[in-house]
Amino acid sequence: MFKGRPSRGRNDEALPVTEADEEQLLAKAMQFDDAALGELYDRYEARIYGYIYRRTGDQILAEDLTAQVFLKMLESIRDQKAWHSSFSGWLYRIAHNLVVDTYRRKGRHSAVDLEDVPQTAAESQNPEETVEQTLDAERLRSAIRRLTDEQAEVVSLRFLEGYSIAEVAGMMNRTEGAIKALQYRAVATLRTLLYDQML
Amino acid sequence: MEIEEYFAQAVDRLLTGESIDDILVSYPPSVRGELRSLLVVVEAAERMATVTVPAPASLNRVSARLLFAQRAAELRGDLVAVSAAAPTAALRSTSTATSDKPTLWQRLRDGWDAIRPPAPLLRLAPLTSVLIIAFLLTFTVVVSAQESLPGDQIYGLKEWMFNQRLATAPPELLATERDIIAKEQVDDVGKTAAELNSRPEASAAEAVGTFQYRGEDADFLYFGDLLVTKGYRTDVNDPDSWTPMSGNGELQPGVIVMLRYQIVPGPMGVVEGISYVVMQEPPQPTPEPTPMPTPVRSVGCQRTEPRGWTAYSLGLNETLQDLSARSNVSSEELRKVNCLTNGPVSPGTTIFVPARIAAPPRPLQPVISATPVPTATSLPPTAGPTITPTSSAGSTATEPATTELPDATATEISGQTPGSESTASATPTGAVATPTDEATPLATKTPAAPESATPADGTDTPGTGTATPAQSTGTPAASPTAGAETGTPATETPTTGTAAPESSTTPSATASPTGAIPATPTTAPTGVSPAATAVSSPQATATPTAGASSSATPAATATSAPAATATATAAATATSASSAATTAPTATKIASPTATEVTNSASGAAVATSTATVAATPTSPPPTATQAPPPTATKAPPPPTATPPPPTATPPPPPPTATPSTETSTTDGGESP
Numbered sequence: 001m002f003k004g005r006p007s008r009g010r011n012d013e014a015l016p017v018t019e020a021d022e023e024q025l026l027a028k029a030m031q032f033d034d035a036a037l038g039e040l041y042d043r044y045e046a047r048i049y050g051y052i053y054r055r056t057g058d059q060i061l062a063e064d065l066t067a068q069v070f071l072k073m074l075e076s077i078r079d080q081k082a083w084h085s086s087f088s089g090w091l092y093r094i095a096h097n098l099v100v101d102t103y104r105r106k107g108r109h110s111a112v113d114l115e116d117v118p119q120t121a122a123e124s125q126n127p128e129e130t131v132e133q134t135l136d137a138e139r140l141r142s143a144i145r146r147l148t149d150e151q152a153e154v155v156s157l158r159f160l161e162g163y164s165i166a167e168v169a170g171m172m173n174r175t176e177g178a179i180k181a182l183q184y185r186a187v188a189t190l191r192t193l194l195y196d197q198m199l
Numbered sequence: 200m201e202i203e204e205y206f207a208q209a210v211d212r213l214l215t216g217e218s219i220d221d222i223l224v225s226y227p228p229s230v231r232g233e234l235r236s237l238l239v240v241v242e243a244a245e246r247m248a249t250v251t252v253p254a255p256a257s258l259n260r261v262s263a264r265l266l267f268a269q270r271a272a273e274l275r276g277d278l279v280a281v282s283a284a285a286p287t288a289a290l291r292s293t294s295t296a297t298s299d300k301p302t303l304w305q306r307l308r309d310g311w312d313a314i315r316p317p318a319p320l321l322r323l324a325p326l327t328s329v330l331i332i333a334f335l336l337t338f339t340v341v342v343s344a345q346e347s348l349p350g351d352q353i354y355g356l357k358e359w360m361f362n363q364r365l366a367t368a369p370p371e372l373l374a375t376e377r378d379i380i381a382k383e384q385v386d387d388v389g390k391t392a393a394e395l396n397s398r399p400e401a402s403a404a405e406a407v408g409t410f411q412y413r414g415e416d417a418d419f420l421y422f423g424d425l426l427v428t429k430g431y432r433t434d435v436n437d438p439d440s441w442t443p444m445s446g447n448g449e450l451q452p453g454v455i456v457m458l459r460y461q462i463v464p465g466p467m468g469v470v471e472g473i474s475y476v477v478m479q480e481p482p483q484p485t486p487e488p489t490p491m492p493t494p495v496r497s498v499g500c501q502r503t504e505p506r507g508w509t510a511y512s513l514g515l516n517e518t519l520q521d522l523s524a525r526s527n528v529s530s531e532e533l534r535k536v537n538c539l540t541n542g543p544v545s546p547g548t549t550i551f552v553p554a555r556i557a558a559p560p561r562p563l564q565p566v567i568s569a570t571p572v573p574t575a576t577s578l579p580p581t582a583g584p585t586i587t588p589t590s591s592a593g594s595t596a597t598e599p600a601t602t603e604l605p606d607a608t609a610t611e612i613s614g615q616t617p618g619s620e621s622t623a624s625a626t627p628t629g630a631v632a633t634p635t636d637e638a639t640p641l642a643t644k645t646p647a648a649p650e651s652a653t654p655a656d657g658t659d660t661p662g663t664g665t666a667t668p669a670q671s672t673g674t675p676a677a678s679p680t681a682g683a684e685t686g687t688p689a690t691e692t693p694t695t696g697t698a699a700p701e702s703s704t705t706p707s708a709t710a711s712p713t714g715a716i717p718a719t720p721t722t723a724p725t726g727v728s729p730a731a732t733a734v735s736s737p738q739a740t741a742t743p744t745a746g747a748s749s750s751a752t753p754a755a756t757a758t759s760a761p762a763a764t765a766t767a768t769a770a771a772t773a774t775s776a777s778s779a780a781t782t783a784p785t786a787t788k789i790a791s792p793t794a795t796e797v798t799n800s801a802s803g804a805a806v807a808t809s810t811a812t813v814a815a816t817p818t819s820p821p822p823t824a825t826q827a828p829p830p831t832a833t834k835a836p837p838p839p840t841a842t843p844p845p846p847t848a849t850p851p852p853p854p855p856t857a858t859p860s861t862e863t864s865t866t867d868g869g870e871s872p
Binding site: 031032034037038041045049050053054059062063066067070071074075077078136137140141155158159160161162165177180181183184187188190191194 | 202203204206207210211214236237239240241243244245247248250252253255256259260263264266267268270271272274275278
C-alpha cells in the first residue's frame with residue numbers, strides 16, 4: 001500500500017527562493033548572465049534529470065536529454081521564444097517534448113511496449129488487484145507515452161513529480177478546474193490502456 | 200459534485216497516505232467503483248515515482264555543465280556583438296548599414312549550427328572521417344599501383360594484386376586468368392622498355408614478378424609470355440658484364456617461379472633474367488574420383504553372354520527386379536551373369552538378359568473388345584479351364600474366345616518385389632487379353648510362392664498379395680461348348696505396368712507373372728461365383744504412385760458372368776487393375792479373409808477388383824455383380840459399382856453346361872476413360 005509522499009515538485013531540491021527572486025534571476029538569464037544561468041541550471045538540473053529519468057528509465061538517455069534541455073533553453077532565449085508564464089513549466093515542457101521526440105525517432109515499438117511486458121496476474125479476478133500486481137514502471141511508462149501530450153504532462157507533473165493541482169495549473173497556464181478534468185481523463189485513459197493490456 | 204472533483208480530492212488524500220478504502224468511504228457508493236479503479240492507477244504511478252533516481256555520472260554532469268556554460272558564453276558574445284553593433288549602426292545609419300552583417304566567421308558558424316547533425320551522429324564524425332580518409336588513401340594507392348610499371352616502387356603491389364587475382368580465380372578459369380596476367384605483364388614490360396628506349400641515358404629497370412615457366416630454347420627462357428635471357432648485364436653498356444642467371448629450384452614447364460629481371464633498352468618483350476625461385480611445382484594430375492558404386496561390375500568377373508541371352512539396355516525406371524520378373528530369371532542370376540554387385544543399376548546400363556524379354560516393354564495399351572469374337576473356335580474343346588493357381592508357368596491356354604472386359608477391366612501393374620520401385624501404371628480401362636493359342640512365358644509365369652495378404656490393419660504390406668488358392672483348384676464344372684475354353688484362368692500376377700500388352704497375346708486370364716501373387720479363379724460347384732479371385736499387388740501401397748493394389752478375395756468379388764459367358768470366354772481371367780502413378784490415383788480396397796480393409800486412397804479413384812470366376816452359365820441372367828461377404832472381413836471392400844456392359848456381339852451361344860470362367864473387374868471411381 002502506498003503510504004504517501006511529500007510533494008517533490010515544491011520540496012525536493014528547489015531552493016527557498018521567492019517568486020521575486022526567480023523573476024530577477026530569469027531577467028538576468030535573459031541577458032545571458034553567467035551567474036543567473038548557472039543558478040537556474042543548478043536549481044532545475046536535478047529536477048529535469050529526475051523527470052526525464054522517470055519518463056524513460058534510462059540513465060544515459062536522461063543525462064543526454066537533460067543537457068539538451070538546457071541548451072534549448074539558451075537557444076530559446078536567444079530566439080526570443082522563452083517562457084511567458086511559468087519557467088519551470090516551460091522547462092518541463094521542453095523535457096517532455098524531447099522525450100516524446102526521442103521515442104518517436106526510435107519508433108513506438110522500439111521501446112518496451114505494453115505488449116512486451118509479461119503479464120503476471122492476468123488471471124486475477126479483481127481488476128484492481130490485477131493492476132496492482134502487474135503494473136510496473138515500464139508498463140506505466142509505456143502507457144503514459146500513449147497519452148496525449150497534455151495528459152502525459154499532467155500525469156507526469158502530478159504523480160511523478162508531485163506538483164499540486166495549483167502548481168500544475170500554473171505551469172501549464174491552465175485553470176485548476178481544467179487540470180482536474182485533464183487529470184481525470186488522463187488517469188481514466190491510463191486505466192483503459194492498462195486494463196486492455198491485461199485482458 | 201462531479202467525478203473529476205471527487206477524483207481530485209481522492210488523489211490528494213491518497214498522496215497524503217490514506218488508504219483507498221478509507222478514502223472511498225467518504226464518497227457516494229455510485230462513484231466508489233470508478234474512484235477505486237482510478238486510484239489504483241494513481242497509486243501505481245506514485246509507486247513508480249518513489250523509485251530512486253540514480254545520480255548522473257559526475258563526469259557527464261560536469262561536462263554538461265561546462266557545455267551549457269560555454270554555449271551561454273557564446274550566445275552572450277553574440278548578444279554583446281549585436282548590442283555593440285546596434286549603436287554603431289545607429290550612428291552610421293546614414294552611410295553604412297552593412298556593419299550589422301555578421302562576419303564571415305559568424306556566418307560559417309551559424310551555417311554549421313544550422314546543419315549540425317544531432318549529437319549522436321556528431322560523435323561518429325571522427326570515425327567517419329577516418330574511414331573516408333582510409334578509403335581515399337586505399338583508392339589512390341590501388342589506382343597508382345595499377346598504373347605502375349616494372350621498376351616503380353609500387354609495382355610490387357601490382358604484382359601482389361596479380362597474385363591475388365590468381366589466388367581467387369576459380370580453378371576452371373585459372374589458366375585463362377594466368378594468360379591474361381601474363382599479357383598484362385608483357386605489356387608493362389613493353390611500356391617500360393619503350394620508355395627506356397626513349398631515354399638512352401636511362402639505366403635498366405629491375406623488377407620482380409611471378410610467372411609460369413613454359414620452357415626454353417637456345418637463347419631464351421619463356422616465363423609466361425616474356426622472353427628472358429639466361430643472363431643479364433651488370434652494366435647495360437658493357438656487353439662483357441654478362442652474368443648468368445641464378446636460380447633456386449628446378450625449372451620444369453609449368454612451375455610457378457618468382458623471377459627477378461631487368462628491362463634494358465632494346466627489343467621490347469625481352470628482358471634479362473637475374474634470378475628465379477621456383478615457387479610452386481606444376482600441378483600433378485589428380486586421380487580420377489572413385490567411381491560410384493552404381494557401375495557395379497564385379498572385379499575379376501568375366502561377362503559372357505549365355506546362350507539365348509542378349510544384350511539389353513536398362514531403361515529408365517527399370518530395375519533388375521523388373522527384368523527378373525519378366526524373364527523368369529532371378530535377379531541374383533542376372534547380377535551374376537552380368538558381373539553386377541549389389542546396388543542399383545543405372546538406367547542405360549547394358550546387361551545380358553534372356554532374349555525373350557529383350558524387347559523393352561511397351562506402354563500399356565488397353566484393348567477393349569466389346570464385341571468379343573471367339574477366335575479360337577477351331578480349337579477343340581478341352582476338358583475345361585484348368586485352374587491351377589500355382590502352376591501357371593507351364594500352363595498354356597488355348598483360349599478360343601476373347602474375354603470381353605468392360606471398362607472396369609484393369610490391368611494390374613505393380614512392382615516386382617516389395618523393395619522394388621513401383622512403376623506400376625495401371626490403366627483402369629478395359630484391357631482385354633486376347634487369348635491366343637499359345638501363352639507366352641511372360642504371360643504364364645507363375646510366381647513360385649503365392650503370397651497372401653493379411654492386411655489386418657487395413658494397410659497393404661508390400662509384397663503382400665491376396666490370393667485365394669484354396670478354391671483355385673476347382674475346375675469349371677461345365678464343359679465349354681462354345682469353343683475350347685481352356686486356360687489358366689486367373690493366373691494373375693502384377694507386373695510393372697507391362698502386363699497389358701503381353702496379355703493381349705496371351706490368354707487373357709493371365710497377367711504377367713512377375714508378381715508373386717497368383718490370382719486364382721475358383722470354381723464354384725454351383726456355377727455361381729462364390730468368389731475366387733486374387734489380385735494383389737506386391738506393392739499394395741496407398742500412394743497413388745505406388746502402383747496397383749488390388750485384391751480379389753472370395754469375399755469381395757464382383758462377378759459378371761454373363762458378359763463373359765456371352766463371349767464364350769472359358770478362361771477365367773482375373774485381372775485387376777489398380778491405378779498407376781501416371782494414370783490415375785487409385786483407391787483400392789482389399790478385402791481378404793483376414794483383412795478388414797485395405798485402402799489405397801488417393802482421390803478415391805478406382806477400385807479394381809478382379810475376380811476370376813468360373814461360374815456363370817451362358818444363359819445366366821444379365822450381368823450382375825454379386826458380392827459375397829467375406830468370411831472374416833469386418834469391412835468389405837466397396838461394392839463393385841461397375842457392371843460389365845453386355846456384349847454387343849452375340850457370340851455363339853455357349854452350351855448350357857458351359858461354365859466359362861468369367862473375369863469381372865469392377866472399377867469404382869472415375870478411372871475409366
